[in-house]
Amino acid sequence: MLNIRSSYVKTKEILYTLIHRYQPVARSDLADISGLTRASVSNIVKEFLQLGLVQESDKKGVGIGRKKVLLKINPKSIHVIGVDIGRRNIVATVYNAGGKILRTERLFSPSIKTLHESVEDVKRILSRILTWTHSKEIHIDAIGIGIPGPVDPEKGIVHSAHFRGNEIVNLKESIEISCKIPTFVEKDVNAAALGEQWFGDGKKHDSFVYLLVVEGIGAGMIIDGHLYRGVHDLAGKVGRFVFPAIEENGKRIFIFEEFGSEISALKFAEENAIKSKNGYLYTTMQKRQLSIGDLIDGFREKDPAAIEAVDSMAYYTAITVANLVFFADPDLIVIGGDFAGISPRFIQQVREEVETILNGHPLPELRASPIHDISISLGAATRAISEVASKKLS
Amino acid sequence: MLNIRSSYVKTKEILYTLIHRYQPVARSDLADISGLTRASVSNIVKEFLQLGLVQESDKKGVGIGRKKVLLKINPKSIHVIGVDIGRRNIVATVYNAGGKILRTERLFSPSIKTLHESVEDVKRILSRILTWTHSKEIHIDAIGIGIPGPVDPEKGIVHSAHFRGNEIVNLKESIEISCKIPTFVEKDVNAAALGEQWFGDGKKHDSFVYLLVVEGIGAGMIIDGHLYRGVHDLAGKVGRFVFPAIEENGKRIFIFEEFGSEISALKFAEENAIKSKNGYLYTTMQKRQLSIGDLIDGFREKDPAAIEAVDSMAYYTAITVANLVFFADPDLIVIGGDFAGISPRFIQQVREEVETILNGHPLPELRASPIHDISISLGAATRAISEVASKKLS
Structure with a gap:
């Protein structure tokens, strides 16, 4: 209604x-x-x-x-923990109401776990961080969690589409039972959009999009000042955009994410490295399977295969940005993810490709997130701060 | 702000x-x-x-x-004229505040005129209709106009992208000077979305999309109860959606509209008719250049070339619908345009293709607009009624 x-x-x-x-x-x-x-x-x-x-x-x-x-x-009026649950990294940070970081705990897992296993990891680092807040006599008012979707942001139920196995977990309930602190769960990109709105580049913009380009591609959308989640909390799945196979004249459908994500950039870099038979990536490949981190290192080491993969990533990101412009016509698109973080060249390339595609159509501001590394945990904290404030105000 | x-x-x-x-x-x-x-x-x-x-x-x-x-x-509290300016058809209708049609005037032009020429046509039929309202002692409070974009809905300025030539016209001012009645201009799909929200299938839905598939493809979006126009009034240009040329491994970009609009369906039907050398379309082609109307007639006459073109249209419409779902996750998508109107089979086909693409993802309601023929003029009238009411309420 x-x-x-x-x-x-x-x-x-x-x-x-x-x-x-x-x-x-x-x-x-x-x-x-x-x-x-x-x-x-x-x-x-x-x-x-x-x-x-x-x-x-x-x-x-x-x-x-x-x-x-x-x-x-008043920065001391509320204290929360913002948690960013990635597929391999879990980061929990204590923030005050002013968005200031008071303490951070991290946990890295080399393999992708099940959602249940990840939740146990979260409980472990929350317990560690709560021992610290207790010792400092900081009262934690709420916990905010950002996690890849699908997420029911009301009930805090998460589907494990991005984790190993096929599980549905009531994350809110599980953390609340374990920590005895009110907990709020948000899809990672939606959390990041909230974080950008309160503390980042979205502060002065009523309608903007946070575009996350990592292993998957997703967008969090602030429309007319409010987070727009969609009717089933599934809005912004821009990585799932489909397009037809033109050459085949048939009914084949391509899913954009299969070409434009970090995974495909890595695959592209691997193929190029094998062809060239030298460079940073090729040498690394002789020792172990390449990771996204290796691709980023390869880019920094000026490996041509890595540079070409990043160029291709910029091209695909530009297509997503252009489509976001055609759909939503926002003020600003903030790009988050490892690639946006590695070099100003990436954003510049995306901007140039977008200008070509848009061909005179008004361009939104386009920036790499200034709070990239923490945008999800700060955004999850933002949800928590806003829930605590709402309760005090009602 | x-x-x-x-x-x-x-x-x-x-x-x-x-x-x-x-x-x-x-x-x-x-x-x-x-x-x-x-x-x-x-x-x-x-x-x-x-x-x-x-x-x-x-x-x-x-x-x-x-x-x-x-x-x-109170239906008699406000009377407005809703105008639908198409590339070939202009329709002006007197509505009361209850959305009831009191009188309609139409004008068909076999060729596409310039924007200025079309505006002169609009003035002509407005003059005709105002003679009638005068004779019936009906006071017209405002005029609402729906027209293909880009449109500045505040200033009423229209760019003639969809008409012959390259003109920019202050449509609001031009009509106000001619008719001495407050005039409001809205992009056709946005007008239709407003019409659906007040008088059509959107009545019970807070977030829905009106998708118009005609010579171009565009969407009007109601988000959380409000028409979302975008920062430059350019949101919903779903026909401009771009996608990469996968087979080429290059940087070629395709624009969706070049494949999914009525124009491309017509071209596809022509090619098939020439190949088959018989059927309704082939016979017609011997006499004159085929129009969209011929394609619709061909479909009704069960010409295989026309049926195949409509099938292809359903396939492309399904791709647009799926992308709208991934982007906006709306309650409902109302499909307008000639094809949606011609047979229940079209919508059924679109629904089946969308289900396949979405693959378990929640589906919005999907319907052909029940007020298809009048959705733009009724929507333009809706904008006018709401402006008149706002003025009375302020």
């Missing part, structure tokens, strides 16, 4: 988000941004101050006239 | 839309649907009744208890 965002609680939640995005910010600017009256903003801010969620910063001089009191989030 | 939908006017506008979508509807149900309190709903409805926008219907018995008063839009 359509939910009119007019109830008082919703308004408070939105205003709290706006303070996160625009801080330090004056009450008058909040009124302008939100479309609320100054009186409404003042009333709500008063409540924020009483709850300790927000604090007034030092007065800032503006010209020779009156000084404006600026508002910012 | 983010606009909190909490100002009183916005709330009234949303409630007015909800009465359109759910009428006849009780105040208590409106409160449940909107999340507003019953007191707020009652206050706003009181204003609607005073303005004459809404009327109370006959009391309806519910069990043996109290009878509920149901609300519905």
Whole structure:
């Protein structure tokens, strides 16, 4: 059912988000941004101050006239743990309400485990990190988890499509029983989009897309200021885009991800390395199976096979970006993933290819995520902070 | 800037839309649907009744208890003209606020004109229809126009990408000067999506897509109850979807529309007809150049070349539908255009192909538009009605 965002609680939640995005910010600017009256903003801010969620910063001089009191989030008002569950890496980080990192624990698994096994790993590192927070007398208000989908963000149920085996786990319940802390689960790309909105490049944009190009390809979409999850929480599966086999004149269907993901770039690099019979990747291949990390190292070592694979990756990423522009026409597309992180050249290449494809069509801003390494865990923390704040505000 | 939908006017506008979508509807149900309190709903409805926008219907018995008063839009409160400007057909229709057709005027042009010439045609049929409304003493509050994009829906400026020549026209201004009636311009698919939301299959769906498959392919998207136009009013250009040339291992890019539109289906049918050297299409081709209308007639006459072309069309439409599902995960996809209208078989075929592609992924409802022939003009009228109501409510 359509939910009119007019109830008082919703308004408070939105205003709290706006303070996160625009801080330090004056009450008058909040009124302008939100479309609320100054009186409404003042009333709500008063409540924020009483709850300790927000604090007034030092007065800032503006010209020779009156000084404006600026508002910012009270960083100590909420503490959460943001967890990024990848296929091989699990990272758990303690954040305060200001998004500041207080402590991080990591766990690397050389092989891909089942979802159940991964959840046991999560419990282990949460237990380690909670021992630390306990010793520092930091109260953890909530845990936020980002994990590859499909995810039911209400119930916290996860399907193990990206892990070994075929399992369905109630991750929220499992962590809540183990840690006795309210837990919220979000699809990794959706978490990252929230993180970018509150703490990254999405702060000043109402509609933007976070595009993650890793072993799979997925997008988290903020539309008109809100995370858009889709009716079955499956929106943004841009890696699953299908296209027809033109040459065959038949009904063969290609899935985009089979060509544009890190996996296919690695395969492409391997083939080139074997053909050339030399270079960093070829030498490494004699010792062991290549990993994405090797591909990145090979790129840094200027191995031609690796460079060519990264070029191909930029080409496919550009196609995804162009299609996102045709579908969603966003302000900004933030690209996350290992490749976007390795060199400014990658984003520049993607931009050039996109310009060619779009052919005069307005281009969105295009950037590598500035918070790339932590965008999922910070985004998961963002969901947790927003849930804790909502509860305090209701 | 983010606009909190909490100002009183916005709330009234949303409630007015909800009465359109759910009428006849009780105040208590409106409160449940909107999340507003019953007191707020009652206050706003009181204003609607005073303005004459809404009327109370006959009391309806519910069990043996109290009878509920149901609300519905007062059909006579607003009258508008909805105009559908196609490349060859222009249709102008007088609607009342209840979406009832009072009169229609049409104009067919065998050739594609320039945008300026088309606008002159529009003025001609508007003048004809206004003579009629004048004689019937019907006051026209506004004109709504749906036209292929790109369109600036605020300023009413249209680029003639789909017409002959290369022109930019301020359509809003041109019609307002000519007719002295407030005019609003919307991209055809966006207008149709609004029409479906207020009067068609979108009434009960918060997120749905109107997919138009004609000479081009485009989508109008309702996301969380609101028309999503994109940052440059260019969202939903699904026909421009690009994909790589896999066989070539090169950087060739295909544009989807070149394969999946009516134009390509017609070309495909022509090639097949020439090969077979008989059938309805082949016979017609001896006399004149084939049109989309001939293809539809050929399909009705069971010409194998036409049937095969329609099958191919269903296949490409299914690819677009699948990509819309992966991208937006909507409740419902309404398919408009000549092919969707010609036979239930077409939609059934699309559904089967989509099921195969989605492979277990949840399917949205998939339907041919029930208001297909009028969805653009009714949608343009919807925009006009909503603008008139907004003005009365502010």
